[in-house]
Every structure is written in structure tokens, then in C-alpha cells.
Amino acid sequence: MTEHFDVIVVGAGLSGIGAGYHLQTRCPDRSYAILEGRDAIGGTWDLFRYPGIRSDSDMHTLGYNFRPWTREKAIADGPSIREYVTDTARTYGIDRHIHFGHRVVAAGWSTPDACWTVECRLGDGSTRRFTCNFLYMCSGYYNYATGHAPEFPGAGDFRGRIVHPQFWPEDLDYAGKKVVVIGSGATAVTLVPELAKAAAHVTMLQRSPTYVVSRPAEDRFANTLRRVLPAKAAYGFTRWKNVLLQMYFYRAARKHPAQAKERLVAMVRERLGEDYDVTTHFTPRYNPWDQRLCLVPDADLFDAIKAGSASVETGTIDTFTDNGIRLASGKTLDADIIVTATGLELQLLSGVPFTLDGKTIDLPKTLNYKGMMFSDVPNLASCFGYTNASWTLKADLTSMYVCRLLETMRKRGMRQCTPRIGSEPIAEEPFLTFSSGYVQRALAHMPKQGNRKPWKLNQNYALDLMALRFGSVDDSMEFSNPIDARAKVAA
Structure with a gap:
């Protein structure tokens, strides 16, 4: 029928x-x-x-x-x-x-x-x-x-667990473990600070940097407005405020890419300090909005890096090993768990x-x-x-x-x-x-x-x-x- x-x-x-x-x-x-x-x-x-x-x-x-x-x-x-x-x-x-x-x-x-x-x-x-x-x-x-899952040399030799975020296993215990997250997009910058709360250490391994921007998790304007206006009116005002601001910043970034890039990188440097190698790890080769910017609420990624519970490594993978990853530079990253946040x-x-x-x-x-x-x-x-x-x-x-x-x-x-x-x-x-x-x-x-x-x-x-x-x-x-x-x- x-x-x-x-x-x-x-x-x-x-x-x-x-x-x-x-x-x-x-x-x-x-x-x-x-x-x-x-x-x-x-x-x-x-x-x-x-x-x-x-x-x-x-x-x-x-x-x-x-x-x-x-x-x-x-x-x-x-x-x-x-x-x-x-x-x-x-x-x-x-x-x-x-x-x-x-x-x-x-x-x-x-x-x-x-x-x-x-x-x-x-x-x-x-x-x-x-x-x-x-x-x-x-x-x-x-x-x-299915998610995007490149074939990494030596993956079969790794004795730990390899996980794709799209299919996160409920039984995965990462507490006290060394974790490497491969990727630098929205999923990676979300996972790293969260995993760092319980893991022994989390390394975000990226082939190249992404623009990462911190933003407050709470919108004070919205929360204040909701106390004095009906919910629908407060929502409408906040919605248009955010739409117009986003449009303004997007147009400005596309019109003046060099200045936008300089400001975005400077904001990261303000979070991580002058001693941190922002040039290597947070300065992309492309202009803002050639790819989508990554948002981190309340600077959680930067806070995890400053606290030492997370770190960023920029380089290409030579091979997986039995206990981690060896980079083309020869550097090795020990890992109990590898998360392939390699995209959709x-x-x-x-x-x-x-x-x-x-x-x-x-x-x-x-x-x-x-x-x-x-x-x-x-x-x-x-x-x-x-x-x-x-x-x-x-x-x-x-x-x-x-x-x-x-x-x-x-x-x-x-x-x-x-x-x-x-x-x-x-x-x-x-x-x-x-x-x-x-x-x-x-x-x-x-x-x-x-x-x-x-x-x-x-x-x-x-x-x-x-x-x-x-x-x-x-x-x-x-x-x-x-x-x-x-x-x-x-x-």
C-alpha cells in the first residue's frame, strides 16, 4: 500500500x-x-x-x-x-x-x-x-x-584504541590516559579541552593551523534583556544583534584579510602569552573565512594549554607505532588512545x-x-x-x-x-x-x-x-x- x-x-x-x-x-x-x-x-x-x-x-x-x-x-x-x-x-x-x-x-x-x-x-x-x-x-x-577516515601507515600496529568522533564508543575510558587528537577543526577544538579534564594529557596534532576564536559561553546582553522583556522580544533583539555583528565582522574580514588575520592571531597571543609559539600553531596559511573559524567558549582550549593538560603539535604523520605516532620530523607522540577528528x-x-x-x-x-x-x-x-x-x-x-x-x-x-x-x-x-x-x-x-x-x-x-x-x-x-x-x- x-x-x-x-x-x-x-x-x-x-x-x-x-x-x-x-x-x-x-x-x-x-x-x-x-x-x-x-x-x-x-x-x-x-x-x-x-x-x-x-x-x-x-x-x-x-x-x-x-x-x-x-x-x-x-x-x-x-x-x-x-x-x-x-x-x-x-x-x-x-x-x-x-x-x-x-x-x-x-x-x-x-x-x-x-x-x-x-x-x-x-x-x-x-x-x-x-x-x-x-x-x-x-x-x-x-x-x-561514515566519517572521513584517511588510512594512516602503521595503524594496525597501534596497540591502543583508535576512535572516530562520529562514532564515539560509550565504553571508552580515557581517564588518566594519554590521548592524541588528530585534527584542528571544530570537533578537535571541542574534544581537546573536554578530554583534558580527565586524561593524563591530550595532544592536538594538526597538519596546519586553523583560526581559533574565543567567545563567552553566555550572552550577557541576552540574559539581561530576558529579565526585563518577554522571552520572544528579548530573543528577537538578541537574534538580530548577533546576525548584524556576524555580518559586519565577516564583511570586514573579507574586505581587509591581512588586518583580520593579524587581529585574530593577536587575540590568541593575548590568551597564551608572548612565550607561546603562536606563529607555528595558530597562524593559518589562508585568509579568515577561506575556511570556517573555530569557536571555543570561554577560552577553554587556551586554558587547557596554559594549564599543561593539553598541547598542540603541528606536523605531518610518518607512521603510527605500537605506542603512538611518529611524525615526519622524527618526533614521537605517546598515546593510549588516538582520536581521528579528521572530518566529515x-x-x-x-x-x-x-x-x-x-x-x-x-x-x-x-x-x-x-x-x-x-x-x-x-x-x-x-x-x-x-x-x-x-x-x-x-x-x-x-x-x-x-x-x-x-x-x-x-x-x-x-x-x-x-x-x-x-x-x-x-x-x-x-x-x-x-x-x-x-x-x-x-x-x-x-x-x-x-x-x-x-x-x-x-x-x-x-x-x-x-x-x-x-x-x-x-x-x-x-x-x-x-x-x-x-x-x-x-x-
């Missing part, structure tokens, strides 16, 4: 739960279902369980635009974020629309029927099909089944194969439309947040725009909306411009963006707000496939 919904949302994480809210609020007469491959709400925030897991964005912008974040800490730990998402789903009845254990494995569009057929694989190996008029992918941007594997739309009237859709050959849809692919949207700001800022805007499209199709008596490039030539550009390894490894498998609107990503919340909330829905969008007379009567 095939069950039909007006809209199917794939993923019950931060984006999917937000999508459910916007759909039932802005399109209350539409039926929807959320298909979740795992057995829990939360997505990333339920999957990742490594010590110290937390946001690297403030919760006043990572939180939903419709539900205030009211806790004291703006840089929140993973369990608190998971609770926030789960409680949001429960409070608004979104959880009643979730089908757990339904992993989407294929989706095909039929133009005559104006619907997607979505095939799912259940936990027992059986399959189940759904149909929907609009398919909204909120499944994140990386592979949940990006995966477009959960790796689901899509077809259009029986023909395979080659998504990497499409142009991305407004950061959410794909040229010549009807009634399919994907939630992909900002690389230079909080994910949920774009997620909320995307969900609201999907609702605008649904309402426009209904008002015009059409069943299909398809982004079309048209006759004017468009130069193709990479979908993402970050130089980070996880991005560069995936670019060939991602769609392109164009050199002009609406095919070019803004990476700017204020511009997207104007375009997606108040801009035209007709720019390069074709509304077609009218409802026939009998369908109109039935409706």
Missing part, C-alpha cells in the same frame, strides 16, 4: 522539525509526513555523542525563529540542543507526523501524476512507498554512515538517487536555485544552511519559501514549480567556495551555482530575508501542470 501526503520532509533533525512547524502553520490544510531513517529526533545532535559536543554558533541564531532559546548559555552543549529540538517537536505536535526507521533510498517524479514516489527501507529490511506532491530534503549535508564526508541529499519521468537526474550537473532547488527539477527543495553563519537562519527562510511556493501553486491552479535557466547564459561557479578539505573532496558531487541571481548564493541573511520572504516567486520559476477540471471540483 502506498500512502500519499501533500508534502514529505526527509529528516527529523533541526531542519526537519522546523520544516514541520512552518508547514502546519503556513499551510495548515496540507498533509505532511517526516521520514526519519534513525529512531530518534535530533539528527546531528542525536548522532554525535562525543565528549563536550556543543554548538559552534550561538543558540539565538541557531535556534528557531519561532521558538526562543531561553537558557543562560548561548554556546550550548549537545544534550541541551537535542532536548530543545525534541521539545519543539513535542510542543507543536510535529512528532506525531514522524515515521521513524524509514530511510529514503530512492525518489522518482512523474509529470503526468505531478507527484514524487518515495521508496524507503525499514529497519527489518522491508520497503515501503509513499507519494507526495512536494519533496523537501532536510537530511543535512554529510554522510551519517559531505553527501548531497543523503545520497538518494532521483529520477524524472524514468530518467536519472544528475544533480551535480544542475544549477542551484536560491540555495534550495535545482534547475529543471520540479517540486524538490533541499535545506542547506549558511557556511558563514548559523545553519538555522537559512533553514527557516527555506521552509517559509517552500510554503510560499505551495500557496502560489494552489492559488494559480498549478501542480508543478520548476526552476528554469532560460536563454540568458550563466557562468558556473562552485557551489561552495571554502578551501576546507571536506568541501574540496565533495565539490565534484555537488551542483553548481551561477554568477547571478537567483542562481547565486548570497551567504547573507539580510539579503536572503528580503529575497525569500518578500521577493518574487516568479524569477526563473516556471509554474505549470494545471489541475484538471475534475481535480478542481474535488478540491
Whole structure:
């Protein structure tokens, strides 16, 4: 039996739960279902369980635009974020629309029927099909089944334990142990100070430095404002304050990269002192925002380094040994546990194969439309947040725009909306411009963006707000496939 919904949302994480809210609020007469491959709400925030897991964005912008974040800490730990998402789903009845254990494995569009057929694989190996008029992918941007795990020479000789943070074992006891964390990204700078609280010593081994910025875990402005204003008003003011500050600092860093680099490195030197080798360990070779900056709350990483419970080593690995790692320089790092915080594997739309009237859709050959849809692919949207700001800022805007499209199709008596490039030539550009390894490894498998609107990503919340909330829905969008007379009567 095939069950039909007006809209199917794939993923019950931060984006999917937000999508459910916007759909039932802005399109209350539409039926929807959320298909979740795992057995829990939360997505990333339920999957990742490594010590110290937390946001690297403030919760006043990572939180939903419709539900205030009211806790004291703006840089929140993973369990608190998971609770926030789960409680949001429960409070608004979104959880009643979730089908757990339904992993989407294929989706095909039929133009005559104006619907997607979505095939799912259940936990027992059986399959189940759904149909929907609009398919909204909120499944994140990386592979949940595997992380990036390079093959290190001699790994089989190491007598200790090798762990990837994406699959942190519950039984891992690191108390009193020597730990080496390979990596210098957000996961590594989160893990190191947390592990250092109990480990004998933690070494962060990096091939090259990353920009690391300290920020207070609590937002005093937000906490003060919440004492004198209703929670929603205080949240709104704080949200816009943080959005505008982030936009200002990002633009300044991109306009004056040398000055920004000098200031960011100077801030680290102020934390670690003049005697620390900041040049080697915290001075990247690239400009600020060529890769995402790493946030550390309340300078916890720097405090662990100053206390001697953690250290940073910059160099390349020659080989693993039976009791640690030998670097190309000849230096050895003793370890009982090695944590490979070597990054994620990006995966477009959960790796689901899509077809259009029986023909395979080659998504990497499409142009991305407004950061959410794909040229010549009807009634399919994907939630992909900002690389230079909080994910949920774009997620909320995307969900609201999907609702605008649904309402426009209904008002015009059409069943299909398809982004079309048209006759004017468009130069193709990479979908993402970050130089980070996880991005560069995936670019060939991602769609392109164009050199002009609406095919070019803004990476700017204020511009997207104007375009997606108040801009035209007709720019390069074709509304077609009218409802026939009998369908109109039935409706």
C-alpha cells in the first residue's frame, strides 16, 4: 500500500522539525509526513555523542525563529540542543507526523501524476512507498554512515584504541590516559579541552593551523534583556544583534584579510602569552573565512594549554607505532588512545538517487536555485544552511519559501514549480567556495551555482530575508501542470 501526503520532509533533525512547524502553520490544510531513517529526533545532535559536543554558533541564531532559546548559555552543549529540538517537536505536535526507521533510498517524479514516489527501507529490511506532491530534503549535508577516515601507515600496529568522533564508543575510558587528537577543526577544538579534564594529557596534532576564536559561553546582553522583556522580544533583539555583528565582522574580514588575520592571531597571543609559539600553531596559511573559524567558549582550549593538560603539535604523520605516532620530523607522540577528528564526508541529499519521468537526474550537473532547488527539477527543495553563519537562519527562510511556493501553486491552479535557466547564459561557479578539505573532496558531487541571481548564493541573511520572504516567486520559476477540471471540483 502506498500512502500519499501533500508534502514529505526527509529528516527529523533541526531542519526537519522546523520544516514541520512552518508547514502546519503556513499551510495548515496540507498533509505532511517526516521520514526519519534513525529512531530518534535530533539528527546531528542525536548522532554525535562525543565528549563536550556543543554548538559552534550561538543558540539565538541557531535556534528557531519561532521558538526562543531561553537558557543562560548561548554556546550550548549537545544534550541541551537535542532536548530543545525534541521539545519543539513535542510542543507543536510535529512528532506525531514522524515515521521513524524509514530511510529514503530512492525518489522518482512523474509529470503526468505531478507527484514524487518515495521508496524507503525499514529497519527489518522491508520497503515501503509513499507519494507526495512536494519533496523537501532536510537530511543535512554529510554522510551519517561514515566519517572521513584517511588510512594512516602503521595503524594496525597501534596497540591502543583508535576512535572516530562520529562514532564515539560509550565504553571508552580515557581517564588518566594519554590521548592524541588528530585534527584542528571544530570537533578537535571541542574534544581537546573536554578530554583534558580527565586524561593524563591530550595532544592536538594538526597538519596546519586553523583560526581559533574565543567567545563567552553566555550572552550577557541576552540574559539581561530576558529579565526585563518577554522571552520572544528579548530573543528577537538578541537574534538580530548577533546576525548584524556576524555580518559586519565577516564583511570586514573579507574586505581587509591581512588586518583580520593579524587581529585574530593577536587575540590568541593575548590568551597564551608572548612565550607561546603562536606563529607555528595558530597562524593559518589562508585568509579568515577561506575556511570556517573555530569557536571555543570561554577560552577553554587556551586554558587547557596554559594549564599543561593539553598541547598542540603541528606536523605531518610518518607512521603510527605500537605506542603512538611518529611524525615526519622524527618526533614521537605517546598515546593510549588516538582520536581521528579528521572530518566529515559531505553527501548531497543523503545520497538518494532521483529520477524524472524514468530518467536519472544528475544533480551535480544542475544549477542551484536560491540555495534550495535545482534547475529543471520540479517540486524538490533541499535545506542547506549558511557556511558563514548559523545553519538555522537559512533553514527557516527555506521552509517559509517552500510554503510560499505551495500557496502560489494552489492559488494559480498549478501542480508543478520548476526552476528554469532560460536563454540568458550563466557562468558556473562552485557551489561552495571554502578551501576546507571536506568541501574540496565533495565539490565534484555537488551542483553548481551561477554568477547571478537567483542562481547565486548570497551567504547573507539580510539579503536572503528580503529575497525569500518578500521577493518574487516568479524569477526563473516556471509554474505549470494545471489541475484538471475534475481535480478542481474535488478540491
